[in-house]
Amino acid sequence: MSAPPVINVCEVTRTYQLGDIEVHALRGVSLLVQRGDYVAIMGSSGSGKSTLMNIIGCLDAPTTGRYAIDGQDVRDLDADDQSDLRNRKIGFVFQSFNLIPRATALANVELPLAYAGLGRAERRRRASDALTAVGMADRVGHVPSELSGGQQQRVAVARAIVTNPSLILADEPTGNLDSRSTDDVLDIFDELHQQGRTIVLITHEDPVAAVAERIVRLDDGLIVSDHRQLTEDAA
Numbered sequence: 001m002s003a004p005p006v007i008n009v010c011e012v013t014r015t016y017q018l019g020d021i022e023v024h025a026l027r028g029v030s031l032l033v034q035r036g037d038y039v040a041i042m043g044s045s046g047s048g049k050s051t052l053m054n055i056i057g058c059l060d061a062p063t064t065g066r067y068a069i070d071g072q073d074v075r076d077l078d079a080d081d082q083s084d085l086r087n088r089k090i091g092f093v094f095q096s097f098n099l100i101p102r103a104t105a106l107a108n109v110e111l112p113l114a115y116a117g118l119g120r121a122e123r124r125r126r127a128s129d130a131l132t133a134v135g136m137a138d139r140v141g142h143v144p145s146e147l148s149g150g151q152q153q154r155v156a157v158a159r160a161i162v163t164n165p166s167l168i169l170a171d172e173p174t175g176n177l178d179s180r181s182t183d184d185v186l187d188i189f190d191e192l193h194q195q196g197r198t199i200v201l202i203t204h205e206d207p208v209a210a211v212a213e214r215i216v217r218l219d220d221g222l223i224v225s226d227h228r229q230l231t232e233d234a235a
Contacts, residue, residue, distance in 0.1 A: 004071030006166050006198045007033035007056055012065035014051050014221075025051040027221035028065070033200060035166075038193040040201045040209035043218035050171075052218065053202045057169050058086045070166050087115050091160030095172040097152045099144045099159075105131060106140040109159045116163065130158035134188050150181025157188055161197070168192065168199045174208055186211050 014026040026048050033039055043049040054060035055067055058074055067074050069089055077085060091112075092098075099108045109127040118126070131140055134154040144152050153173060160168050170189070174182040190211060193199055201212055209215050210229070217225045 003035055004068070005032045006035050006037070006070055007031060007200070008066075008068040008071075009052070009056070010066050010068075012052075012055060012062040012067060014048075014055065014060070015063045024221055026055075026062075029218075029221070029223055031216065031223065031226075033167075033198065035198055036193075036196050037214060038189075038199045038201075038212045039214045039216060040203055040212035041216045041218065042203060042206075042209050044204065046220075047218040048221040049202055049218050051221075053169065053171055053200075056167075056200065057090055057092065058082050087112055088163060089166045091163065091165040091168045093153070093156050093160045093168065093170040093173045095175040097144070097149075097156045097176075099152055099155060101144055104141050104143055105136060105147070105155045105158075108144075108155055109162050112159060112163050126162055127158070130162040131155070133161065134158045135184075148181065149177050150184055153177060153181065153185050154188065157185065157192075161192065166198060168197055169202075170199065171202045172204070173201070174203075174205070182208070 009029055009031040012026055012029045013024070016023040016025060029052060041049050041052065051060065055062055069085065072085065074082060106124065106127050109130050110123040113123040113126060128140060131137055134157050136151065136154050136158060139147060139151060147155065174185055177185060186208065189199055189201070201208065203209050212229070214226070214228045216223055
């Protein structure tokens with residue numbers, strides 16, 4: 001039996017009530033992402049891409065429709081189970097890094113493993129391996145204020161992959177970086193993709209989306225295009 005899609009969004013709507021006004025953020029979105037896919041989700045402000053990201057990340061729930069990750073229907077889970085699923089199945093990378101200011105790079109990367117109940121020695125080993133994988137082996141003892149923006153985002157990527165999640169969900173991960181650091185972080189995502197990781201990248205920047213193998217565009221709560229890009233290997 002083949003593995004289920006990592007992401008299966010089926011006819012999802014999301015409606016918010018703002019006073020007397022109903023805001024239809026998503027209007028019946030369906031999206032399949034298979035294991036090993038590298039997808040960029042694009043759209044202007046108000047297009048629904050952030051709402052879709054929050055649903056994919058189990059940070060919000062659909063008004064109607066269903067969403068399953070790795071075959072697990074999120075509707076079947078209570079709040080605690082959803083939190084556990086997020087920690088096990090999804091590695092988040094945020095624009096603002098979201099590192100603990102007074103914790104070292106190693107301690108920041110260990111954090112998801114602590115939530116998962118792993119012992120100290122195993123946490124340290126896996127966190128060290130993850131930092132080595134993103135080129136930060138010589139910065140394990142540094143706190144975020146001692147690191148550049150690009151280095152902080154590398155630590156954030158290490159934290160995202162340390163649990164070996166089914167999905168890496170990156171929200172505008174280069175938004176606070178200069179061009180060189182942007183290239184470095186995108187190179188890391190490319191390496192992770194080559195290793196078979198499933199990556200969903202939320203971005204409004206065409207050059208960032210261009211690194212993905214598939215681009216999904218939203219407008220007014222609907223998917224208006226979904227296409228695979230021609231890679232150099234296939235050209």
